[in-house]
Amino acid sequence: MADSGSGWTVVDFERMRGDFPIRTFLATLEGRNKAESAALIQQVAARGNQLREPAPRKSREPSGCLNCGAAISYGSSTAFNPGA
Numbered sequence: 001m002a003d004s005g006s007g008w009t010v011v012d013f014e015r016m017r018g019d020f021p022i023r024t025f026l027a028t029l030e031g032r033n034k035a036e037s038a039a040l041i042q043q044v045a046a047r048g049n050q051l052r053e054p055a056p057r058k059s060r061e062p063s064g065c066l067n068c069g070a071a072i073s074y075g076s077s078t079a080f081n082p083g084a
Contacts (some may be wrong), residue, residue, distance in 0.1 A: 008048035
């Protein structure tokens with residue numbers, strides 16, 4: 001990738017001549033996954049190394065309301081205790 005002033009150039013990895021694994025993978029995606037992948041690639045092209053990880057989404061479930069057992073919150077991570 002190189003900074004050309006108006007954005008970055010995203011280049012597909014070519015394993016062997018004519019073999020682009022990412023293109024093969026992207027061709028298998030459908031619907032929302034395909035749209036989100038295209039949007040992320042466009043963001044990389046526009047922002048390059050200024051792009052940061054997305055903020056985590058808040059859960060729709062109330063805290064501790066899980067079907068797999070009791071949840072114990074430790075700051076930003078959660079440990080599950082299936083026997084509780």
